Amino acid sequence: MLGCSPDNDSSNEPQAAAPWVRTLVVTDASPAFMKLSGTVKGRYETPVAFQVSGRILERHVDAGQRVEAGQLLFQLDPRDLLASVRVAEADMKTTEASLAIARSELSRQQQLVEGQFVSRQTLERYELTLREAISNHQATNAVLDQARNALDYAELRAEKAGILNAVVAEPGQVVDIGQALATLIDDSSLEVEVYLADGVDAPASGSVSIAGKSLAIELREVEASADPESRSWRARYRIEQSAEALSLGSVVQVMLDQPIQDTTFSVPLGALDERSQGPQVWQVIEGQVQPVSVEVLELNREYARIRAPLADGGRIVALGTHLLTPGMQVREQAR
Template structure:
């Protein structure tokens, strides 16, 4: 079907050229057969070039640092004044949790500590008294051992009570929840007055200064990739492709999707990119040979894409082509040309007429194409 369409378009291109030629003949006759001026042109030869074989997979922009901010305490939220989009600094207070319950626990732990300390003081006094009596043989060894054991238990009880007291006091600092790094609040999931609970996120903060692209690839593609490989990426909202370098490859496959996570760096000069932005990532997995021409050689006539081919008589003929992929400043030609043919690449190819005589003033290196 494509070959038939191309043949029909080729016929149309020839018709356009013929009409142009007839028009030119009539115009020439009207001017008393005045000789046609010869256009100076630059040409290059159609040559083989390298076209990369690629696999394109979807991905997304992700932050290198992301934190789900939750309270370690159970309590009502207060002083939650940040909103989504706000920038926060490391150590900045994000919200507080009502410390009433914690203070109650501290008071209980302190009372238990004081009670254990008083019990130890009594046990120490008994121990010292019975130690003296035992030396005087006024009490039995069994009685002394019992008092000594009570003293040792009192020491252990005091140590446990002190640890509980210290832990309760330490919990108080968790009532003030602070930002772990410089970043932006990207999601707010609670409000003042809500009940905070351990493990229940209140905010999500991301560091938008260090972003990456994350994609999940199948096993066969993963096996071809290496850390340090470069990929081409198209990011939604960015009007040009950017280069990224693989810096993380997760060897363990996701048990559900059977894919591997791959992360790529983003250019440092790329600004105002939001996390979650859709990305198409193109990985090079090989290459092939194809006919290539400079992109500047292509012209469009009557909606048909083609080039001007210079024959052995130095006449330029419009030839329809079927272009393929663009690689930098070169275009793959899938049909319409043959290797070694000369094509016009100078800027005046936009004004050339079909069958117009030309003077080749420069031939470019076909390997460079420019």
């Protein structure tokens, strides 16, 4: 009977052979270094300002000049400050006289108490007068010290050696307390300042090239917030070695060690499959293909740079991805 014929038994039909696919081995395409331009800065950049207000009488330095510790930078007109010292000295003499009188009067009253010519209550009043005279003398002495210190502050000197930058003060200019007149840069400890794109973690180390020599650098700080206009993050790298050839303000090439995050790969455009919710590639594992979701970072005419959880040295399908299904058996033709 036809219904029992073995020719109609589908279980005996030959199985379709696994299709051939062209595969390739993926290799890590993550850049080893992040190449940036940086600016040489001083570790300490201290604003220079007077501790008193007044009119600038003399300016003894220029921008870019190297100064030594204690060197005179600016000088204020001292006339008003001298007048304050004279007033404080006059007040000091007045309180000294009052103090001497209070002591003398107290001594006289003590003698009268001993002779029982005045009461003990009267003596206590003179004791209070003496304590008040002592307090006035101490307060006046403090005012005199302040006036003398202010006179000393009329001469602005460098607290340490370095290079002056951004000198904005001129003779005749009236300045306030704390108004920045220049910036003193300590050139004994140099750093490199770079700006990182938003979302990029600052590498911990790297190098800077100068005069054919590579100097190691280490991350010291990253700005707490991004620049509101460029949306970039300022980072400072400490130069670990002596760098006599570096000059402040010079622009140098910086090579920062790329932070290890997700590995990136370069694959042919034909390896990308867009049939799912997002781009994917097909990884070959023990003769079967499995989809792997990827993030496309960059495209050109022939290749795509992707970020994916692939193992370096793993194999993916390079062509014909639109015919594949998860778990399909394939035969590999290595590229």
